[in-house]
Amino acid sequence: MKNSLHTQSGGPTAHPPANSSASSAFPGSAGGRLFASRVPKPANLQRIVMVLAIILLALALVGCASYSASRVNYPNATVTYSDTKWCVPRRLKRVLQEVAGQFGNVSVTSTKRWWLENWLKGGARKSWHRKCKATDFSVRANPDQVVRFLKSHPDVGGYKYYPAGFYHIDVGPRRTW
Template identity: 50%
Template structure:
């Protein structure tokens, strides 16, 4: 059985089993500093669907303290502060991934940074 602390899954949560399964397979890797247990299930589902469609995903950032957010250059009202955002990398051309993410109603904020990290959150629909 998957350990929720390791996989970021919730016990007996059918909608999250795809995410947990992909973590246990190594298709989705998690940074130790990026807890996923607090991230809304719909965002985990989006990341799982990206991994299934485009291949390996590395989750780089989720919840941040105010000081960590400041150090990372995050916005003052960043949704990372309330664990409503995920920053991740994919090992493929991101143009297709960005188009795919735009088609998901669960994705509010969407941004690709110069370093290749993609940000999604469940706030209002926007890009910057």
């Protein structure tokens, strides 16, 4: 059979004859185009790329839902006391453990104060330290985040961050100064 020539928009185009064996020469071909049904169209290709990008992003973020840039868990962090440990109320000990778990090692610097020590440190006359119900500690963390944590904790009454780098917590009424 002869090839027929057609002119469209000024130029000749060759088309295979209708009964040509070229159109079915390859398995899976349709009308001379190889695997035409399996090649995605450009619009579908964009959707596929977008879906794959979303899946990759989701896989990259698996496990990040509990991660916060401001808080990293420190399961091996410790609370060390350079003052008497026996007089710290149990609920404040729990708070200190939680602070250590959230922000890192905690160093307790002041717990029980006698009246003279309290006076020399500039403490309030009715300080909770004198009643053995307060503690001062330090932790290497962002002060705003630690204060936010202490403020939201139900076992903390009074709380304060001092620019010298330590925190005060006690079991008194809810307040800061």
